[in-house]
Amino acid sequence: MNLQAWEATIQQIADEFSLAIKDAAQQRVLSAWRAKLEKEPTSLLPFQIDEIVREARKRGGPAVSR
Numbered sequence: 001m002n003l004q005a006w007e008a009t010i011q012q013i014a015d016e017f018s019l020a021i022k023d024a025a026q027q028r029v030l031s032a033w034r035a036k037l038e039k040e041p042t043s044l045l046p047f048q049i050d051e052i053v054r055e056a057r058k059r060g061g062p063a064v065s066r
């Protein structure tokens with residue numbers, strides 16, 4: 001899968017992920033994005049969504065618990 005084609009989406013997910021303060025909030029962000037990517041018009045397969053989410057998590061940085 002060419003992640004460069006999904007650069008804008010990955011960056012948007014990473015930004016939202018990094019703004020979420022707690023682990024639970026970060027998981028909600030990722031779950032919401034997974035649901036969006038499963039639907040039309042993208043209709044991505046689960047392994048493709050996993051790849052995008054993995055890259056976004058990597059860019060979003062570690063969880064910050066308070």
